[in-house]
Amino acid sequence: MKKLLKIFLSKFFAYASLIALQAVYLAFLMMRFIDYNNIVHWVCVLFSYIVVIYLVSKEENTNYKIAWIIALLIFPEIGGVFYLLIGNKRPSLWLKRKLTPAIEKMQDNMYQDPEITKRIINKKAISMDYLIHQHFPIYNQTDAKYYELSDYSYHDMLKDLKNAKHFIFMEYFIVAKGMMFETIIEILSQKVKEGVDVRFIYDDFGSVSTIPFRFKQKMEDLGIKTVAFNRFIPLFSVSQNHRDHRKICVIDGYIGYSGGFNLADEYINAKMRFGHWKDTGIRLEGEAVWSLTTMFLSNFYPYHKEMSHEDINAFKPHVYHPEPFQGQGYVLPYGDEPLDNETVGEDVYLNLITHASKSIDIMTPYFIIDDTMLKALTLAAKSGVKVRLFTPHVPDKRAVFRVTRSYYYSLIDSGIEVYEYLPGFLHAKVMLIDGKIATVGTINFDYRSLYLHFECNVLLYQAPCIKNIQADFNRMYQISKRMNKEETWHYKVGVIEAFLRLAAPLL
Known part of the structure; x- marks a missing residue:
């Protein structure tokens, strides 16, 4: 009862209820208006059919188009208007105008050392030329450390935060009250007193139910320059869709962290919610941290325009570390954002x-993909490539979990090995190719990460820590359950799974 009461009294429930009421009220008004005038009825129906034709000809994700076409044909009187309001996945003009200048400024300060690219033979396999074209250089003067659990990453991050001398940049999707964040805030507030420049970005929707009221003001009162990214307003609008899902921590310009973990106790198993929480992290020390810094600043400056003219060269890795960096192999941090027509996260996954x-x-943690990604994976398996997919055994979102399981039968039938992580919830986003190329970060195999969110990953090639990633997968194999066709058949033919899978691109 207390848990239900807490949900009903939460800010998230209030916002969700307001949005749902707006949608119902809009549908009610439209139906009353349509019933009142037969001409209006046929105009609305005709408009929905025009939208269907438009979607057929539009260069858009096929699954997304099919979902909308079905909705338009089932509800032709109101479908067209609803598509106008929430159907376009592209961000609103105000968000694009707000963020684009800072993104372009950061891109102008990204340079590729040609001497590095000359030494790389397998350029196509790591999407190097493509990512350089997207303003994400590849580096070799960088040491990369992989963490099989965010518990370990958090421990090292605390030490680096305590040793910060000049600036700290942090950007996270979820911030929640608890031991983890309170420890970090204590360090950050002390660093501000020592004269360290501390800047912090959190996603307003991601943290809507986990932070107290006036959180931003409380952070500012501590001297921490804070951004509530894309303020969540309970309006029935597509602009609420585009969230900052990145996880970035930059310390003095040459130490950087990323991975799947947010700033909440469950990510380091200080609080148990869905069994043991398996997440991963990565620590960079060296020149590649510059890419994480520019990603952070591209989302920070639009909200602090008074600081957007500062010299960003002051944040480069060698400013506070003049000595040469150590590091073997190659490191390529890259990001994705919904403001352009590039699906960088999906493109890199497909290329790998x-x-x-x-x-x-x-x-x-989530496996909700389109036909292109599914075809690529099944074709690889049928071509003799050993494909292993690890997903959670304990879900954090039951509806999403059911959609994930709906893919199992087809994957297994194609020769792909599917495993569920038995100890609890798997939140890691890691891909390893041929034991030689890896990518670690925030990009899930779902529509939101691939098309709607601001994301970041770190691609590794010939880096020593890749052997640790391989070892992590081998350990996962030992403690995960391999699924078979017999026990996954009912997921494939389930009516609820079919409906959720159809609606997945619209969620």
């Missing part, structure tokens, strides 16, 4: 899959 020759290992 299609260039695999021996093995593909994937960890992901």
Whole structure:
């Protein structure tokens, strides 16, 4: 009872209820208006059919188009208007105008060292030329450390935060009251007193139910320059869709962290919600941290325009570390954002899959993909590549979990090995190709990460820590349950699974 009362009294429930009421009220008004005038009825129906034709000809994700076309044909009187309001996945003009200048400024300060690219033979397999074209350089003067659990990453991050001398930049999707965040805030507030420049970004929707009222003001009162990214307003609008899902921590310009973990106790198993929480992290030390810094600043400056003219060269890695950096192999941090027409996260995943020759290992909490990604994975398996997919056994979102399981039968039938992480919830986003190329970060195998969110990953090539990623997958194999066709058949033919899978691109 207390849990239900807490849900009903939460800010998230209030906002969700307001949005739902707006949608119902709009539908009610439209139906009354249509019933009142027969001409209006046929105009609305005709408009929905025009939208259907438009979707057929539009260069858009096929699954997304099919979902909307079905909705338009079932509800032709109101479908067209609803598509106008929430159907376009592209951000609103105000968000694009707000963020684009800062993104372009950061892109102008990204340079690729040609001497590095000359040394790389397998350029296509790591999407190097494509990512450089998207203003994400590849570096080799960087040491990368992989963490199989965010518990370990958090421990090291605390030490680095305590040793910060000049600036700290942090950007996270979820911030929640608890031991983890309170420890970090204590360090950050002390660093402000020591004269360290501390800046913090959190996603307003991601943290809507986990932070107290006036959180931003409380952070500012501590001297922490804070951004509530894309303020969540309970309006029935597509602009609420585009969230900052990145996880970035930059310390003094040459130490950087990323991975799947947010700033909440469950991510480090200080609080148990869905069994043991398996998440991963990565620590960079060296020149590649510059890419994380520019990603952070591209989302920070639009909300602090008074600081947007500062010299960003002051945040480069060698400013506070003049000595040469150590590091073997190559590191390429890259981001994705919905303001352009590039699906960078999906494109890199697809390219890695299609260039695999021996093995593909994937960890992901959610597996809700389109036909293109599904075809790439099944084709790889049928071509002799060993493909292993690891997903959670204990879900955090039951509806999403049911959609994920609906893919199992087809994957297994194609020769893909599917495993569920038995100890609890798997939140890691990791892909390993042929034991030689890996990507670690925030990008899930779902529509929101691939098309709607601001994301970031770190691609690793010939880096020593790749052997640790391979070892992590081998350990996962030992403690995960391999699924078979017999026990996954009912997921494939389930009516609820079919409906959720159809609606998934619209969620």
